[in-house]
Amino acid sequence: xxxxxxxxxxxxxxxxxxxxxxxxxxxxxxxxxxxxxxxxxxxxxxxxxxxxxxxxxxxxxxxxxxxxxxxxxxxxxxxxxxxxxxxxxxxxxxxxxxxxxxxxxxxxxxxxxxxxxxxxxxxxxxxxxxxxxxxxxxxxxxxxxxxxxxxxxxxxxxxxxxxxxxxxxxxxxxxxxxxxxxxxxxxxxxxxxxxxxxxxxxxxxxxxxxxxxxxxxxxxxxxxxxxxxxxxxxxxxxxxxxxxxxxxxxxxxxxxxxxxxxxxxxxxxxxxxxxxxxxxxxxxxxxxxxxxxxxxxxxxxxxxxxxxxxxxxxxxxxxxxxxxxxxxxxxxxxxxxxxxxxxxxxxxxxxxxxxxxxxxxxxxxxxxxxxxxxxxxxxxxxxxx
Numbered sequence: 149x150x151x152x153x154x155x156x157x158x159x160x161x162x163x164x165x166x167x168x169x170x171x172x173x174x175x176x177x178x179x180x181x182x183x184x185x186x187x188x189x190x191x192x193x194x195x196x197x198x199x200x201x202x203x204x205x206x207x208x209x210x211x212x213x214x215x216x217x218x219x220x221x222x223x224x225x226x227x228x229x230x231x232x233x234x235x236x237x238x239x240x241x242x243x244x245x246x247x248x249x250x251x252x253x254x255x256x257x258x259x260x261x262x263x264x265x266x267x268x269x270x271x272x273x274x275x276x277x278x279x280x281x282x283x284x285x286x287x288x289x290x291x292x293x294x295x296x297x298x299x300x301x302x303x304x305x306x307x308x309x310x311x312x313x314x315x316x317x318x319x320x321x322x323x324x325x326x327x328x329x330x331x332x333x334x335x336x337x338x339x340x341x342x343x344x345x346x347x348x349x350x351x352x353x354x355x356x357x358x359x360x361x362x363x364x365x366x367x368x369x370x371x372x373x374x375x376x377x378x379x380x381x382x383x384x385x386x387x388x389x390x391x392x393x394x395x396x397x398x399x400x401x402x403x404x405x406x407x408x409x410x411x412x413x414x415x416x417x418x419x420x421x422x423x424x425x426x427x428x429x430x431x432x433x434x435x436x437x438x439x440x441x442x443x444x445x446x447x448x449x450x451x452x453x454x455x456x457x458x459x460x461x462x463x464x465x466x467x468x469x470x471x472x473x474x475x476x477x478x479x480x481x482x483x484x485x486x487x488x489x490x491x492x493x494x495x496x497x498x499x500x501x502x503x504x505x506x507x508x509x510x511x512x513x514x515x516x517x518x519x520x521x522x523x524x525x526x527x528x529x530x531x532x533x
Contacts, residue, residue, distance in 0.1 A: 163221030203238030241456035255490025272321035318468035330359035425470035473514020
């Protein structure tokens with residue numbers, strides 16, 4: 149399940165569902181209707197460990213479990229350390245809550261002026277338009293909200309959100325999220341996107357989605373037609389491991405790029421999934437080949453029950469250090485922590501510079517060689533001297 153870099157993209161087909169007719173397999177609604185959701189479903193395809201059995205039995209009151217047949221095919225049926233399994237199959241450790249963990253780890257609740265809108269930064273808002281996902285990541289920042297397994301009671305208020313954006317002229321950037329916006333109907337997406345695009349002060353509309361990864365069948369011609377009419381639309385994907393970069397996903401991202409949608413990717417640093425330089429380099433190289441710009445690498449948030457998936461922060465810094473100079477700079481994401489209690493995204497980078505008292509800077513490059521950049525003097529002072 150760790151594809152060699154020479155095999156850039158892999159897997160195309162129906163796998164376990166080889167007897168399903170193409171017209172069903174390629175129908176995203178069929179994929180959603182036939183998602184695997186419980187212990188009995190998964191036991192047909194995976195040799196489950198006792199930890200996974202316990203996780204599946206106890207997950208229903210925390211965060212729902214659901215995996216599309218397409219994504220199920222990417223899992224190693226025998227190896228519990230499969231990086232795809234780790235992302236979507238709950239384990240017993242989800243029941244272990246550390247004292248620093250929170251249901252709202254990045255403090256969104258304190259920044260919601262109206263239902264569905266999170267307004268933390270001066271010029272941009274997060275617009276939560278649904279609580280549903282095609283599959284549920286076990287490290288989800290909004291596990292309190294998505295799938296409503298805990299009875300959170302989130303009901304998106306689209307009109308309230310649109311009116312808030314209309315009435316706040318400082319908002320130039322709107323990010324649609326949830327849940328996953330691409331599970332909305334074409335008509336509803338078209339209404340939201342068109343309404344936002346008609347607001348004069350909105351310059352930039354983004355959709356954050358993992359649907360192309362879980363459900364590439366959703367990117368239909370009719371949806372592409374909707375997207376092609378929105379001139380300021382961008383799409384932020386969420387791809388964590390090179391095994392997710394299938395032929396189907398590559399074809400999907402190329403379709404999106406062809407209709408003019410710029411694509412970025414946000415990965416989450418996860419223990420046993422992508423917490424080493426080799427895996428991350430393999431991922432970012434595939435992303436560029438899929439016309440997707442690596443954007444963020446997130447430290448896993450302090451969501452309750454996620455400690456078994458979190459790495460030490462220095463792991464992320466070391467990965468960035470190991471990428472810098474060893475691949476194109478265009479491929480290197482920015483490592484960030486979305487700080488607890490509403491502090492926002494804080495970038496973290498290796499330290500390449502030390503500042504001397506005379507104003508000069510001692511620089512170290514990717515191979516740890518040192519170079520001196522001289523102090524910049526005022527030309528008028530230099531003439532007087």
